[in-house]
Amino acid sequence: MFIGMMGAGKTTLGRSYAARHGLAFIDSDQELEARTGVSIPTIFAVEGEEGFREREARMLAELLGREDLVLATGGGVVLRPENRAQLRRRGIVVYLHVPPEVLWERLRHDRHRPLLQVPQPRQRIFELYAQRDPLYREVADVVVDGGRLKPAAMLARVEEAVRDYRSGKGEGAVVAEGERDA
Numbered sequence: 047m048f049i050g051m052m053g054a055g056k057t058t059l060g061r062s063y064a065a066r067h068g069l070a071f072i073d074s075d076q077e078l079e080a081r082t083g084v085s086i087p088t089i090f091a092v093e094g095e096e097g098f099r100e101r102e103a104r105m106l107a108e109l110l111g112r113e114d115l116v117l118a119t120g121g122g123v124v125l126r127p128e129n130r131a132q133l134r135r136r137g138i139v140v141y142l143h144v145p146p147e148v149l150w151e152r153l154r155h156d157r158h159r160p161l162l163q164v165p166q167p168r169q170r171i172f173e174l175y176a177q178r179d180p181l182y183r184e185v186a187d188v189v190v191d192g193g194r195l196k197p198a199a200m201l202a203r204v205e206e207a208v209r210d211y212r213s214g215k216g217e218g219a220v221v222a223e224g225e226r227d228a
């Protein structure tokens with residue numbers, strides 16, 4: 047599964063990776079919106095971030111039990127220790143690492159991410175990155191640096207990491223959930 051900051055490309059690349067490898071794809075946020083019938087911003091507004099995190103954690107536990115699945119997590123999934131423990135136990139975790147400046151370029155016009163609807167969203171991205179980068183790295187089996195790579199190039203870099211990981215080369219790679227034992 048894919049972890050990383052908002053804007054790193056987890057949803058975009060996760061969907062492409064699953065399609066290219068004939069695997070099921072689930073985006074954590076989209077799944078939560080489908081199950082609740084409301085948007086992520088509405089969950090934040092009604093239940094607060096705590097309520098959202100509770101729902102996110104419960105659903106993660108269920109989704110991680112599924113095989114042959116590529117899961118795009120939400121950017122804050124690593125905040126809860128129990129989520130980190132689950133991620134470490136299940137499947138191969140790829141951290142899509144993108145510098146905060148690049149994240150800002152991608153998200154500057156975003157209105158769907160509640161945590162960025164603040165007076166200083168650029169500063170918020172830098173703060174969240176500083177807080178979370180160590181947590182992503184603690185959980186990840188593979189770190190893929192995206193820089194300003196376009197999606198296709200970043201996907202190629204992820205797939206190369208998968209090949210290296212499966213052949214035991216390199217410092218790590220990503221393997222989609224179901225491919226882990228391939």
Ligand SMILES: Nc1ncnc2c1ncn2[C@@H]1O[C@H](COP(=O)(O)OP(=O)(O)O)[C@@H](O)[C@H]1O
Binds near residue numbers: 195
């Ligand atoms: N490699 C990339 N280069 C440029 N824009 C990207 C790239 N990957 C994703 N994006 C764009 O950045 C935004 C966030 O992508 P998304 O896949 O939703 O990230 P995440 O799920 O990690 O928050 C979207 O507008 C998407 O089109």
Ligand SMILES: O=C(O)C1=C[C@@H](OP(=O)(O)O)[C@@H](O)[C@H](O)C1
Binds near residue numbers: 122
């Ligand atoms: O970073 C975060 O705390 C969040 C990231 C979002 O998902 P994306 O990473 O797909 O934007 C979504 O889960 C929610 O807005 C909270």
Ligand SMILES: [Mg+2]
Binds near residue numbers: 056057058073118
């Ligand atoms: Mg996403």
